[in-house]
Amino acid sequence: MARVTVFGAGAMGTAFAMHSARAGLPTSLWANEHDLAAYAAMREERKHPLLPEHLPDGVELRGPNELEAAARDVAIAVLAANSAGARSLASMVREHVAGARVAVSVAKGLEPTTGKRMSQVYGEELSGVDVVVVGGPCLARELAEGLPTAAVWAASMVSVAEDAGKPFDDRRYQLSFSDDVVGVELCSMMKNVAAIGLGLLDGLGKSTGIGYQNAKAALFTRAAHEIVTLVTELGGRSETAMGLAGIGDQLVTSLGGRNRLYGELVGTGDPPDDTLRELEAGGLTVEGVESTRHVRRLASECGVQLPYHDAIHRVLFDGARPLEVLEVLR
Known part of the structure; x- marks a missing residue:
């Protein structure tokens, strides 16, 4: 044994x-x-x-x-x-x-x-x-x-x-x-970024009671397409991105977990850097923050457009308002 x-x-x-x-x-x-x-x-x-x-x-x-x-x-x-x-x-x-x-x-x-x-x-x-x-x-x-x-x-x-x-x-x-090692690993990285974005909507709606369910569905779909785009550009398979390693992990991470939580806190107005430090001090690793940088770099190297992931990058690193993710529903 x-x-x-x-x-x-x-x-x-x-x-x-x-x-x-x-x-x-x-x-x-x-x-x-x-x-x-x-x-x-x-x-x-x-x-x-x-x-x-x-x-x-x-x-x-x-x-x-x-x-x-x-x-x-x-x-x-x-x-x-x-x-x-x-x-x-x-x-x-x-x-x-x-x-x-x-x-x-x-x-x-x-x-x-x-x-x-x-x-x-x-x-x-x-x-x-x-x-x-x-x-x-x-x-x-x-x-x-x-x-x-x-x-x-x-x-x-x-x-x-x-x-x-x-x-x-x-x-x-x-x-x-x-x-498909490449596909599994890239999906596992990108789904954390996607979850941050949906968490932003949870934070935006927290004070108003708005669920943004329609927008979440649209952004979830947009994220899935963008994961397929980058994974296949880098040598992974589309079926991996549309399977458990991709859309399956994307779903569960968007429903709960530390990356979604981080997005929610930022969506309520907490500064991204301060929020990350507080979560890490509590023993929670938020790998999606660094992964957001990696996705931006890889997309640039491949010459592909990933509007949803790019919007998340602007919110976390460029001072954009969380509401900007609502501008890339289609």
């Missing part, structure tokens, strides 16, 4: 460790120095502060000084850093996962300093280990609760993704497999 170690005890890493243990796999969860508050809470109560359920007994919790023990005999290394911390995490665990069969990335974004996808970052840092990326509609809270979830696992060959994912595939976590 494959031994699983989840490196990183944020909300998603912890939720995945919980599912892994429930699936009957020997599972370790390693908290690094960035996870100290969560680690302290889990040591005391066996419960992550951002998740509703306690850790199953099958999760072996390890602290920052127990990396070697956490990684012992690991076959499936789950890398649960966010996109900004992926390279740092890889450098920390590199020698400990050299014998692993596969490294699985759950981050959804591009590396801020280089714009590289997570598969590229981990491929550079963990030579000799196959890399699998995870996409699709998977909120950490629901995964931790054992609620039905569907996800896409992608690798350079479908067989690699299947070999890595099959041990986790069950009725609570139903998997599809793909070799």
Whole structure:
């Protein structure tokens, strides 16, 4: 039976460790120095502060000084850093996962300093280990609760993704497999930007009680088309963008989650920079902010027009009013 170690005890890493243990796999969860508050809470109560359920007994919790023990005999290394911390995490665990069969990335974004996808970052840092990326509609809270979830696992060959994912595939976590790594990773990045935009409408309507349901539907559709446009320009497949990794993840992220929340707060009039700092101080990573910059850059390099994503960029970085997103409904 494959031994699983989840490196990183944020909300998603912890939720995945919980599912892994429930699936009957020997599972370790390693908290690094960035996870100290969560680690302290889990040591005391066996419960992550951002998740509703306690850790199953099958999760072996390890602290920052127990990396070697956490990684012992690991076959499936789950890398649960966010996109900004992926390279740092890889450098920390590199020698400990050299014998692993596969490294699985759950981050959804591009590396801020280089714009590289997570598969590229981990491929550079963990030579000799196959890399699998995870996409699709998977909120950490629901995964931790054992609620039905569907996800896409992608690798350079479908067989690699299947070999890595099959041990986790069950009725609570139903998997599809793909070799469209580019498409899955770009969809996973862009859906966070789309969610910020719909959150802006939630914020705009908060004081007036206006739901903007028609506008939300129009912008959701506009975002889906723009995701297809950029994904296909960069070598991904349209069916990936119109599937679980794209429109599926876009939907769940737009209904709830930290990126939508950030958009809502900005939509009520809170300054974007201050709002981001406050959320991050509370332990919430809002990857969609940096992803908004990446989408603008990639669209410019490809020579494509993405009016909805561009409107979000103007609101976050150019001082535009949140109402501007209502000008790109068609």
